[in-house]
Amino acid sequence: MKVVKFGGSSLADAAHIKQVCSIILEDRQRRLVVVSAPGKRFPEDTKVTDMLIELANKYMETENPSYQEESEKQLQLIVERYRSIAVELEMNMDIVTVIEADLRKRLALRKNGKRHDDGIVREISDEQFMDLMKAAGEDNSAKLVASYLIGLGINAQYINPKDAGMILSKEYGNARVLPHSYETLNKLNDNGNIMIFPGFFGYSSDGDVVTFSRGGSDVTGAVLAAAVKASVYENFTDVDSVYAANPNIIDNPKPIPVFTYAEMRELSYAGFTVLHEETLEQVYKMGIPVNIKNTNNPKAPGTFIVNERMDTDSVPVVGIAADGGFFTINVTKYMMNREIGFGRRLLHILEDEGVSYEHTPSGIDSICVIIRNKNCSVEIRNRIIRKIYNDLKVDSVSLHENIAIVMLVGQGMLKRIGVASRATGALSKAGVNISMINQGSSEVSIMFGIDEKDSLNAVKALYQEFFEE
Ligand code: ASP
Numbered sequence: 001m002k003v004v005k006f007g008g009s010s011l012a013d014a015a016h017i018k019q020v021c022s023i024i025l026e027d028r029q030r031r032l033v034v035v036s037a038p039g040k041r042f043p044e045d046t047k048v049t050d051m052l053i054e055l056a057n058k059y060m061e062t063e064n065p066s067y068q069e070e071s072e073k074q075l076q077l078i079v080e081r082y083r084s085i086a087v088e089l090e091m092n093m094d095i096v097t098v099i100e101a102d103l104r105k106r107l108a109l110r111k112n113g114k115r116h117d118d119g120i121v122r123e124i125s126d127e128q129f130m131d132l133m134k135a136a137g138e139d140n141s142a143k144l145v146a147s148y149l150i151g152l153g154i155n156a157q158y159i160n161p162k163d164a165g166m167i168l169s170k171e172y173g174n175a176r177v178l179p180h181s182y183e184t185l186n187k188l189n190d191n192g193n194i195m196i197f198p199g200f201f202g203y204s205s206d207g208d209v210v211t212f213s214r215g216g217s218d219v220t221g222a223v224l225a226a227a228v229k230a231s232v233y234e235n236f237t238d239v240d241s242v243y244a245a246n247p248n249i250i251d252n253p254k255p256i257p258v259f260t261y262a263e264m265r266e267l268s269y270a271g272f273t274v275l276h277e278e279t280l281e282q283v284y285k286m287g288i289p290v291n292i293k294n295t296n297n298p299k300a301p302g303t304f305i306v307n308e309r310m311d312t313d314s315v316p317v318v319g320i321a322a323d324g325g326f327f328t329i330n331v332t333k334y335m336m337n338r339e340i341g342f343g344r345r346l347l348h349i350l351e352d353e354g355v356s357y358e359h360t361p362s363g364i365d366s367i368c369v370i371i372r373n374k375n376c377s378v379e380i381r382n383r384i385i386r387k388i389y390n391d392l393k394v395d396s397v398s399l400h401e402n403i404a405i406v407m408l409v410g411q412g413m414l415k416r417i418g419v420a421s422r423a424t425g426a427l428s429k430a431g432v433n434i435s436m437i438n439q440g441s442s443e444v445s446i447m448f449g450i451d452e453k454d455s456l457n458a459v460k461a462l463y464q465e466f467f468e469e
Contacts, residue, residue, distance in 0.1 A: 001189065002029040003230040005199065005221030008039020008047055009238045010295040011141050014088030021149060023236065023298050024194060032188060032228060034199045034221040035145055037137025038081055048137040049200075049214075051078050056133035059107055060126060075103055082140060095147045099140045106132050116206075127172035132209045134173075135201035138217060142198035149194060157193040164188060166202030166223070168210045175202065175210040177223045177282070185227035197224065218276035222290075226282040233288055235275065236295045242274050242303040245320045245463050249456055254467050256318050258304045258311075260411050263318055266445045270407040271323030280305065309411060316419055317410035317466040322459050324404040324452040325373045326358070328436070329385065332366045333394040342392065343367065349387045353380050358405075359447070361438045368436060370403070370449065400435070404455040406448045408462055414443055422465055423448075430454075430461035 006020050024030050037048040055078060058071035083096045110129045113121040124132070142158050149156035165184025168175035181202070188195060199217025204210050212219045218235060225233035241255035242264075259267075261284040268277050274292060283290055284307075293302035309315075336342055343360070346367065350357055358370040376384070381399065388397045413419045420439070423446060427434055436449030450458055 001031050001228055001230055002027065002232050002234055003032045003034065003221055003225040003228065004030045004234045005034040005217060005236065006036065006295060007217065007235075007237045008036040008049075010236055011035055011038045011145075012041045012045075013038070014085050016295065017085065017089060017145060017148065019295055020145070020236075021152070023295065024149075025154070026298070029231065030194075030234070031191075032195050032197060032224055032230070033145075034197050034217055034224065035138065035141045036199050036217040037141050038085065048078060048081055048141075049134055051081070052133045052137050053130070055103075056130050059110060059133075060129065071107075075100075075107070078103065082144060085144065089148055091144075091148055091151055095144055098143065102140060102143075103136055106136055128208055131172045131201065131211045134211050135198070135209045138198035138200045142196045146196040149196070155193045157191070157195055159188070159191075159195045159197045161198060161201065161220075162203045162207070164197070166220070167205055168202040168212075170204040170206070170208065170210060172210055174213045175204075176212075176278075177202070177219075178205070181223065182227045185224060186229075188224070189228050212276070212278070215273075215276040216278075218279040219282070222279045222282040225288050225290075226286045229286060230288055233283055233290045235279075235290060235292050236298075237274070237292060238294060238296060239274075239292075240294045240297055240300045240302065242272075242292055242319075244318060244467055245459055246271070246322075249459050250463050253463070256303060257301065258306060258309050259318055260307060260309050260444075261305055262444045263309075263409050263411055264305050266407055266409045266442070267319045267321045269323075270321035270405050270447075272319070272321050312410070312412040315410070316413040316416045317408060319409045320407070320459055320462045320466070321409070322404055322406040322455040324402070324455055326370055326403040326405055326449075327373060327376075327381070327399060327401045328403055328449065329369045329371070329388070330366065330396075330398050330400060331368070331388060331392075331394050332396045333392070334365055336365045336367065345392055346388065349384055349391065352387075353384055355380060355384070359438055361436055370405070370436075373401075402452040403435070403449050404452045404458075406450055406455065406458045406462070407445050408448075408466075409445045411444050414439065414446075420446055423462060426461040426465035427458055430457045432458045432461065 010016050010020050039047045055074040058074050079100045082099045086096050113123045115121045146156050146158035165181055167178045167181045199220040201211040243253035244256055245253045247253055261280050265280055287307055290305040291302050355376045360369050385397055408423050432450055432454040434448050438447040
């Protein structure tokens with residue numbers, strides 16, 4: 001069985017949905033299909049998920065009478081998105097009634113509370129409500145596609161993630177799959193129909209809707225591919241291939257036919273947005289190849305992500321990525337290397353504040369902690385600095401903001417003489433100051449910390465050095 005996932009742009013309108021269905025029907029192995037919510041039809045358009053977030057926000061303000069009207073208008077806009085698709089697909093309009101009723105039912109849960117197994121009705125919290133609303137995009141998209149296929153006389157079926165056993169941690173907006181889900185989801189292998197499975201959400205053990213982080217339908221597809229032990233996980237999007245660098249920065253970047261999981265992981269970490277960052281974890285463990293393909297050009301072979309690449313010797317570098325939004329905490333203390341437990345105490349301060357860190361390159365008497373801005377508010381930052389200074393009796397502690405991370409990625413490149421020197425040479429020629437280099441224990445990448453304002457220049461300089469010979 002192949003697991004196939006279609007992103008929001010592939011579900012944006014009727015023409016795309018027809019194309020999606022013809023892709024599904026072209027190959028009998030495409031039996032487990034994950035769909036996103038309808039995405040943008042044109043650049044200024046709004047994704048259904050964003051419309052639902054707006055609806056949820058408006059509805060939460062409904063004590064204010066003008067907001068009641070606003071939220072009703074917003075609901076109608078969403079229903080209209082689905083209605084226009086159904087009309088163009090010449091479907092029975094019952095599906096639109098089903099979708100509208102579903103949205104109203106979700107809103108009513110906020111208003112009236114939810115009855116629990118013990119019979120008590122409890123209010124649902126803001127975050128619980130937000131996830132419930134966000135999930136409606138994918139859920140109704142799946143119902144619509146299944147109903148369209150059934151209308152064509154195909155044995156298709158909408159699959160409810162709860163019935164199938166997609167059980168997630170109760171972390172609203174950022175859930176992770178619970179290990180026992182795989183066994184239950186494996187039973188989907190016994191279903192003979194074409195299964196249309198909504199992406200992006202699942203249920204907590206006590207029955208609440210919880211979503212992955214944004215873009216999480218990729219993760220749904222990966223979890224399912226691992227659970228049913230799929231022969232391949234086909235991820236359909238709107239590009240022919242994954243490229244060596246961001247096409248918004250480099251004109252016509254080189255398409256890359258094969259990446260390894262490790263390479264793709266490093267690239268998506270540093271801003272490659274082709275796949276959700278957590279996608280590969282699931283398929284990597286099972287060694288299931290991922291094939292990124294274009295819904296608008298399904299004949300193109302796309303890009304494969306696999307365990308091993310055969311051409312690592314001839315192609316040492318496969319991609320360059322850059323991402324801003326980091327800051328560093330730089331700490332110095334004379335004789336730091338001799339102080340037992342220093343690193344642990346430093347990281348403990350971060351742990352106490354609930355902050356995850358990215359990397360900690362260090363010298364003999366210095367250590368630098370790299371943190372994403374979004375993981376640490378300014379207030380917490382200042383508290384961490386004070387604690388480091390007072391509790392660890394350091395010589396200096398300073399904060400450097402507006403840092404970008406640039407990754408040069410390629411399996412096995414560190415065994416090649418000269419890759420690092422070519423990279424630093426190219427950056428220096430482009431006038432980019434490197435504030436940190438981290439090769440760490442990774443065999444797959446070299447990471448540079450630079451000023452955010454230099455990040456475009458850095459990508460261009462590295463691309464020219466490694467791909468424009
Ligand atoms: N619809 C969700 C989002 O916009 C999830 C997804 O498309 O993967 O984030």
